[in-house]
Amino acid sequence: MPNAIHVFSEIGRLKQVMLHRPGRELENLVPDHLNRLLFDDIPFLEQARAEHDRFAEVLRQNDVEVLYLEDLAAESLTSPEIKQQFLKDYLAETTIQSPEIIKEVTDYFLSCDNDRELIDKTMAGLAKNELELPNTKSLAGTVDDQYPFLIDPMPNLYFTRDPFATIGNGVSLNRMYSETRRRETLYGKYIFAHHPMFQQNPPHMLYDRAQPTRIEGGDELVLSKHVLAIGISQRTDAASIEQLARKVFENEPSFEYVLAFDIGQERKFMHLDTVFTMVDHDKFTIHPEIEGELTVYSISRAGDGVTIKEEKDTLENILCRYLELNAVELIRCGGSDLIAAAREQWNDGSNTLTIAPGEVVVYDRNTITNQKLAEAGIKLHKISGSELVRGRGGPRCMSMPFVREDI
Template identity: 65%
Template sequence: MSRPINVYSEIGKLKSVLVHRPGGELENLMPDYLERLLFDDIPYLEKAQEEHDQFVEILESKGIEVLYLENLAAESLLNDKIKMDFIDQYLDEANIKSKTAKVKAKELLLSLPTNKELIDKTMAGMQKVELPQFEKSSLTDMVESEYPFVIDPMPNLYFTRDPFATIGHGISLNRMFAETRNRETIYAQYIFEFHPRFAGKDVPKVYNRDESTRIEGGDELILSKDVLAIGISQRTDAASIEKMAKTIFDQGMSFKHILAFDIGEYRKFMHLDTVFTMVDYDKFTIHPEIEGDLVVYSITNGSNGLEILREEDTLENILCKYLHLDKVHLIRCGGGNLTAAAREQWNDGSNTLTIAPGEVVVYDRNPITNKLLEEAGIKLNSMPGSELVRGRGGPRCMSMPLEREDI
């Protein structure tokens, strides 16, 4: 029986991928609450959707199957019980303090005629003015009257890489950095439990959303069938990496080494894949600002538990050692010029999506880095990113591979 997930590299030919087309959640962004929702700016939805559609067109033109998170989630609500369980769980995790508002929110969700409209609404969030015949009767309602939402939107959802990540034949269903993003993982929970494509198909979990420490998919890179790289970052705790490593080794997966990259807790770096991605067998993009202070730890499965070693070497030598290469080529974002590197890294010049060895999808707005990639022999598929980039994520962030060819 072929398994529905097969991802043992960053560069094997991409065959199937999960995305989310930005929706009404972006129109519920407000200047006063951007920080709460992890945004720096407000994308223009219509243009963001056009850019995302061009992203999908590139993928489909390469023969890649593109699946939409919103469709899979809707298709997972197979019967009334599953649907009611989903709504109740969603509302419980939405942190609605007012009992009245929670009742009214449930009424609104139940009134929607299709599962797809229900899913879209849960993603978009809910303004108080939308609630049917809602009157402020309790102290909670009155005190919180200034805040316009009864349920926050999920504007980060088009970065499908983060809520869960595929590893080998399994997934890490993640505990997110911010409370506002933890609800995003509900969709993956229902998809992998109930959707006919995945239910009963042996999709092991190497991490679960009820864990106490955080980890996000942007920090998880599969360098080979033997080696994982995971970032210790603003969004991922070292303790989470230890938990995942133990689970992976206990489950007998193929991975023998986990490299923990300590990139620091900075908003501008955020995830490992915003400063480091693999684009070919021996080629990597990297933001030069992390190189000097980068610390890498290797984790292996010892006879008495995890064995952890601080690597005392250059990144090039570490990669050569674990990937069994004679040399590697680090393609530095912005060409090593600090000004250009900082600007293009902020605009996700290092966040490439590799769709086959030596072939990537990139934003067109990073000309210096893109030229360096081409000079290194990498084939580029460029897409516009003027609006999508406002969420601080690039093509890799916006894609969750479900199947790659083995290399």
């Protein structure tokens, strides 16, 4: 039976992908607590859904099977015992400490008409006014009346790229940078452990969400069947990259090198894929602000361990050497205009989703970058992102490939 996960490049024709259609978690964003939930603004849910539906339709029109996180998670609750354990794990990762309140909330979720409704509600979060809390005089049961939520919403979930990453026939189930996003990976844990599509041939687990150091999928790029690129960033630690490299070398024999790109700790460059993506065999988007100062380390196999060295060369030469190319083309976000580059990078001009070699999905709003891509011979599928972009993510951020054709 073929592996349910098969991703050996960034550009092989995309055959199956997981998305999350924005839900009521976006309506649970409130101005006083945006920073806590990693948002700068509040998207308009109705329009965000329309934009996301168009994104999914573009993928389907190009023969990509679209799966949804919320459906897979619900289908993973395959027995009453698994459902109970999921809720126990879910509530353990909230701030609720009172046993009385935990019981009340558990009963609330179990009263849902079906598993999909239960999953939707766990993603949306739980406002205090949605159920009557038991009276308790214990300190643990006392909640701050000024904060509206008993359980925080998960508004970042439509960026399905981050909670885990697919690498070869394996999965990196990540430890997220922010506490508010760490709960998201619980859905992946249950999907890969219990969903029927992963039962006969489960993927290798290359990283575990319980690890102490952080890593996120936006920093994990599969450049070829031999080479990974991973960003050392605001969201991913160097220690996590080394640990992941060791597991990849142990479990995925085709991979020989991990290139660690040190892109700094700024939020505007939160992930490698916000400043660098692969769009064809020899073409890459890049944000010009990182180009001149980018430090790259190579990690390679060395017996049962690894060898790490700093690469002393230009990015073009490093890519040519490791990808065995004669030349590469770096397509600059915003072209040579630094103002345009800053604006369009903020609006995810560098964050393309490649659905086949030389064929990508982009936001239509990044007009200069899109023109540069077209001039480089890249076929563009443009989608509107006026609301989706408010979460600071683009088409790659919003998609988790499960299957790509080999190249």
